[in-house]
Amino acid sequence: MKLGDGVEQAIHSMAMLACLEEGSTLSASALAEYHGVSPSYLLKHMQALSSADLVDTVPGPKGGYRLKRKPDDISLLDIVLAVEGPQPAFRCNEIRQRGPNPLPARYFDKPCGIAAKMLAAERVYRAELAKTSITDLMQDLQETDDGAIAARGCAFLDIHERKQVR
Amino acid sequence: MKLGDGVEQAIHSMAMLACLEEGSTLSASALAEYHGVSPSYLLKHMQALSSADLVDTVPGPKGGYRLKRKPDDISLLDIVLAVEGPQPAFRCNEIRQRGPNPLPARYFDKPCGIAAKMLAAERVYRAELAKTSITDLMQDLQETDDGAIAARGCAFLDIHERKQVR
DNA sequence: GTCGGGTTACTCGGATAGTGCTTGTCCGAGTTAATCGGG
DNA sequence: CCCGATTAACTCGGACAAGCACTATCCGAGTAACCCGAC
Numbered sequence: 001m002k003l004g005d006g007v008e009q010a011i012h013s014m015a016m017l018a019c020l021e022e023g024s025t026l027s028a029s030a031l032a033e034y035h036g037v038s039p040s041y042l043l044k045h046m047q048a049l050s051s052a053d054l055v056d057t058v059p060g061p062k063g064g065y066r067l068k069r070k071p072d073d074i075s076l077l078d079i080v081l082a083v084e085g086p087q088p089a090f091r092c093n094e095i096r097q098r099g100p101n102p103l104p105a106r107y108f109d110k111p112c113g114i115a116a117k118m119l120a121a122e123r124v125y126r127a128e129l130a131k132t133s134i135t136d137l138m139q140d141l142q143e144t145d146d147g148a149i150a151a152r153g154c155a156f157l158d159i160h161e162r163k164q165v166r
Numbered sequence: 167m168k169l170g171d172g173v174e175q176a177i178h179s180m181a182m183l184a185c186l187e188e189g190s191t192l193s194a195s196a197l198a199e200y201h202g203v204s205p206s207y208l209l210k211h212m213q214a215l216s217s218a219d220l221v222d223t224v225p226g227p228k229g230g231y232r233l234k235r236k237p238d239d240i241s242l243l244d245i246v247l248a249v250e251g252p253q254p255a256f257r258c259n260e261i262r263q264r265g266p267n268p269l270p271a272r273y274f275d276k277p278c279g280i281a282a283k284m285l286a287a288e289r290v291y292r293a294e295l296a297k298t299s300i301t302d303l304m305q306d307l308q309e310t311d312d313g314a315i316a317a318r319g320c321a322f323l324d325i326h327e328r329k330q331v332r
Numbered sequence: 333g334t335c336g337g338g339t340t341a342c343t344c345g346g347a348t349a350g351t352g353c354t355t356g357t358c359c360g361a362g363t364t365a366a367t368c369g370g371g
Numbered sequence: 372c373c374c375g376a377t378t379a380a381c382t383c384g385g386a387c388a389a390g391c392a393c394t395a396t397c398c399g400a401g402t403a404a405c406c407c408g409a410c
Contacts, residue, residue, distance in 0.1 A: 152269060
């Protein structure tokens, strides 16, 4: 059981995009540079976020990404599902139906009790992730940060942020 | 995010072992045959359960596996951790410390807020899994089963169960 | 000076190789049951 | 008939390949800004 590294990158990137002014954008290469990761690889995950309608894309020079919704309306779950896919971690292969002397299929109309418990736990997991929004993350950071981390981010944004022209 | 197929096999196998009489054993090859999976591969996971002290092994002819603890004392979490390993799914790579103009390490004494939220969700997930024991699984099955599934299992056990001799 | 067209450079998007882990398999060490021989 | 040593077969345990998903990368399509020339 392992989450891809792309999840972490995607969440940090979304948090960074939340710091932009209304309408401004930030390029994927800038996000990659700030986080010290491969630009090509981060781009891949940004595309996933784009497909999930979590970010808007602005093509051309001075283009980049920008949040499509308010930071309040974007949860950790949204990001995780966008990057990792919506499939649950546990897949029931119905091995109870295999083996010798199999029973008729009608005995297995009800879902497997084991799968039910596993998926129930996963629903709880997702519900917990859904409780946290990007805004919550920013607030948590502010409470522990004495200003240095925020200052570094702002300095970076001063250079790379593409402000909305019109 | 994907759980290995071995988890499902391990849980079903543990449930089967719970149906044995006190002290009786069941070989890995029998478990594999009943579930229609590769014997060698299931054996691998049974070894993991053995390393985690969830099952006892009896070597030699008429040997096999048997639960080490009462079905009440074995939870889904125990099995999942034994097979998948204890590491959390989310690994924080501390990408907040990377990139240009890094800050001194002392600013990052506190764990990353994002990682904290992700791990918190995972704790909830594990807590939910810990709530369900093997016994609970058996009870859930009894409630939905009209007897056919249990009968098939018993018929198989009549052939393959190795009863305690002494 | 202003407007328009063309060029250019930068962006994202999807298709393409490399790598690590899960999956799947095999053979060997160890142990017990059964067997066979002797008493 | 009973007991014991030997044999043999069956078990698990760990070491060994194959497949797939994640990781990492590249090049192409598209677009907006910029520049240059004409008016």
